Amino acid sequence: xxxxxxxxxxxxxVMEMREVPEPIAADNEVLIKVQAAALNPVDYKLREGxxxxxxxxxxxxxxxxxxxxxxxxxxxxxxxxxxxxxVFARVDKNKLGAFAPYLVISxxxxxxxxxxxxxxxxAGLPLAGLTALQALRDELAxxxxxxxxxxxxxxxxxxxxxxxxTWMGAEVATTASPQSExxxxxxxxxxxxxxxxxxxxxxxxxxxxxxxxxxxADLQDSFSILKRGAKTVxxxxxxxxxxxxxxxxxxPLLTAALWILSxxxxxxxxxxxxxxxxxxxxxxGTDLELLAGLVEEGKLKTVTDRVFPFEQIAEGFSYLEQGxxxxxxxxxx
Numbered sequence: 001x002x003x004x005x006x007x008x009x010x011x012x013x014v015m016e017m018r019e020v021p022e023p024i025a026a027d028n029e030v031l032i033k034v035q036a037a038a039l040n041p042v043d044y045k046l047r048e049g050x051x052x053x054x055x056x057x058x059x060x061x062x063x064x065x066x067x068x069x070x071x072x073x074x075x076x077x078x079x080x081x082x083x084x085x086x087v088f089a090r091v092d093k094n095k096l097g098a099f100a101p102y103l104v105i106s107x108x109x110x111x112x113x114x115x116x117x118x119x120x121x122x123a124g125l126p127l128a129g130l131t132a133l134q135a136l137r138d139e140l141a142x143x144x145x146x147x148x149x150x151x152x153x154x155x156x157x158x159x160x161x162x163x164x165x166t167w168m169g170a171e172v173a174t175t176a177s178p179q180s181e182x183x184x185x186x187x188x189x190x191x192x193x194x195x196x197x198x199x200x201x202x203x204x205x206x207x208x209x210x211x212x213x214x215x216x217a218d219l220q221d222s223f224s225i226l227k228r229g230a231k232t233v234x235x236x237x238x239x240x241x242x243x244x245x246x247x248x249x250x251x252p253l254l255t256a257a258l259w260i261l262s263x264x265x266x267x268x269x270x271x272x273x274x275x276x277x278x279x280x281x282x283x284x285g286t287d288l289e290l291l292a293g294l295v296e297e298g299k300l301k302t303v304t305d306r307v308f309p310f311e312q313i314a315e316g317f318s319y320l321e322q323g324x325x326x327x328x329x330x331x332x333x
Contacts, residue, residue, distance in 0.1 A: 003100035009049030031073035036123035064098025111288035124328030144169025231275035303327030
């Protein structure tokens with residue numbers, strides 16, 4: 001079968017279509033006929049080698065982090081799914097494999113697609129949805145009445161984070177371009193800062209938490225708008241010791257390395273009296289079921305910016321890396 005393979009670390013030229021063997025489901029694994037797969041910034045960060053310290057891959061390997069598809073076969077011990085089920089998931093971080101006609105995955109990472117979603121919409125939900133849910137629920141512990149800041153609200157994670165924070169009862173502020181202001185307000189944001197004309201730290205103060213999706217100066221500025229004792233959770237900053245211990249289950253060497261490398265950003269947070277946490281989401285079929293339920297109840301909607309044929313996946317990545325997508329970029333088999 002033809003798959004999109006990461007051959008080595010580097011620029012876009014190191015990703016190519018190659019013939020690879022069709023996988024076979026082992027015990028407790030499910031064989032999926034992939035219908036659609038979403039493209040994410042983590043895909044090209046992996047390609048560039050920026051994640052090598054944290055996520056070692058045996059190259060060459062079929063790339064891709066999330067998908068939707070149909071169960072085509074099951075291994076021994078699979079009880080939750082049957083051939084023909086419509087399913088979606090965020091794949092195992094150490095295996096990848098979504099950019100292919102077929103893949104195998106543990107049944108614990110899968111969930112059934114909500115009836116109201118087609119395959120394209122479903123493919124864009126797992127990674128961004130799990131990231132937003134786990135950051136807001138588990139790390140920021142958002143409760144009703146909280147004021148939460150989310151940078152970059154029009155992106156793939158931001159669109160879902162705004163909706164989830166609103167569902168949790170929070171008041172949401174975000175940054176967006178003038179063209180995206182009405183869009184992010186429709187998702188639930190009550191305060192929208194035009195990042196082209198104003199820095200949000202000059203407008204906001206005494207917030208209960210921040211979810212940083214953009215990094216750089218935005219991450220540092222987020223410390224200035226929080227109440228003392230509050231926390232910024234980031235997926236665009238720099239990993240720190242908790243990332244190694246909790247998210248990667250790494251040993252003392254990586255933990256110590258990240259303690260040193262993240263010293264500056266952690267010091268900047270301490271100086272403002274706030275906390276800093278860099279988070280890697282973890283794949284979870286159970287959390288996906290929760291998100292699917294919210295979709296069915298009309299409390300969460302997916303946002304797809306553009307769809308490319310699988311054969312044009314390179315063009316899809318070129319578009320994604322321009323940084324202007326509103327919602328998810330998806331390839332369809």
